[in-house]
Amino acid sequence: MGPTSKDVWNQKIPVPENTISYVDEAIRKVLPSGLQIEGISASGESYWARTAKIKAIDSDGNEDSYFVKVHQGEHGKTMVSAEYEAMKTLYKLAPEMVPKPIAWGSFEDMPDIHFIVCEFHEMRKDALPDKTDFPAMVAEFHKRSASPDGKFGYPNPTFGGKNPQFFPLSDTWEECFRKGMEGCFAAELATHGPDEEFQRLTKLTLEKTIPRLLGALLEADGGKIVPRLVHGDLWEGNCSVDDKTGVPMIFDGTPLYAHNEYKLGPWLCPRHRFPDHIDEYVKHFEASKPKEEFGDRIELYCLRFDVHSSSLYAGNLFFRSVAQETMKKLVEKYQLDEGPEREKASGPRLETGILSGK
Structure with missing residues (x-):
């Protein structure tokens, strides 16, 4: 099997799909106060986690969005906490290139489900950063x-x-x-x-x-x-x-x-x-x-x-x-x-x- 074999990439994601069908209260609590959440939908790709975009309106009436990644189990908890610390390290030195990490935590409804939230950036589909810059x-x-x-x-x-x-x-x-x-x-x-x-x-x-x-x-x-x-x-x-x-x-x-x-x-x-x-x-x-x-x-x-x-x-x-x-x-x-x-x-x-x- 080569690196693009369907047997390799088309594995079932080990996180329930319904974890990104709503915004858990624990996530709401780490988002800015006065934020009006309008919805959540799958966004991005991951072989190991569920990923979604949270669409919202801020306290000034402007559109505001956040990216959430969800893992399950103790191993998943370690993964989200590690990613949060890693992205904080990178963001501190390269804020122009790194989405701002907001927080990580565990769902209130399902304590075995864990998340990391960061600022959402709409990415160009299949875009590779140009070699000129x-x-x-x-x-x-x-x-x-x-x-x-x-x-x-x-x-x-x-x-x-x-x-x-x-x-x-x-x-x-x-x-x-x-x-x-x-x-x-x-x-x-x-x-x-x-x-x-x-x-x-x-x-x-x-x-x-x-x-x-x-x-x-x-x-x-x-x-x-x-x-x-x-x-x-x-x-x-x-x-x-x-x-x-x-x-x-x-x-x-x-x-x-x-x-x-x-x-x-x-x-x-x-x-x-x-x-x-x-x-x-x-x-x-x-x-x-x-x-x-x-x-x-x-x-x-x-x-x-x-x-x-x-x-x-x-x-x-x-x-x-x-x-x-x-x-x-x-x-x-x-x-x-x-x-x-x-x-x-x-x-x-x-x-x-x-x-x-x-």
């Missing part, structure tokens, strides 16, 4: 988002889909990324079970590829990689364009303080639609040294998203096979495998601009 805006955001305490990582777990991900606060990017990858690999293994070759390459990636690539990054940069806040999962499903203003918007963040290039990982994935955005980004935020290893670093960061995706979909080995090819290619390129000769990996997944040395 979006990469520049993201680069400028990264430039002003240096960690206040010099730490990498994020203090709380965040959720990519239904699965948690955790990049612990760390003194070095190598340590932070390795520990985050350990969690991703463990979740993937729990979903799909053991595989000798995949686990061999996982071990080599954690013990050799990550130290080799990120160690060289640290050495070339004089040991002064600046941890910068990144969105954490910026693909076309988590960004769009405001229909009224034309301004790119980002949402569903899983932020962490990271090497800024980590943010480019999902842009490399062929299943996403950002092949030219990477080259535009480095025009505004220069690639780190050693520049000749830029493409391989982005492959390593993209690996994180492939492994996490694999952990989400039991029975679909597409993402595992893609991740395995990436690990194999990097291990072979840097001669990190001292074992017997293995089948050669395929070439780079994307040939464009700086990634191919053009």
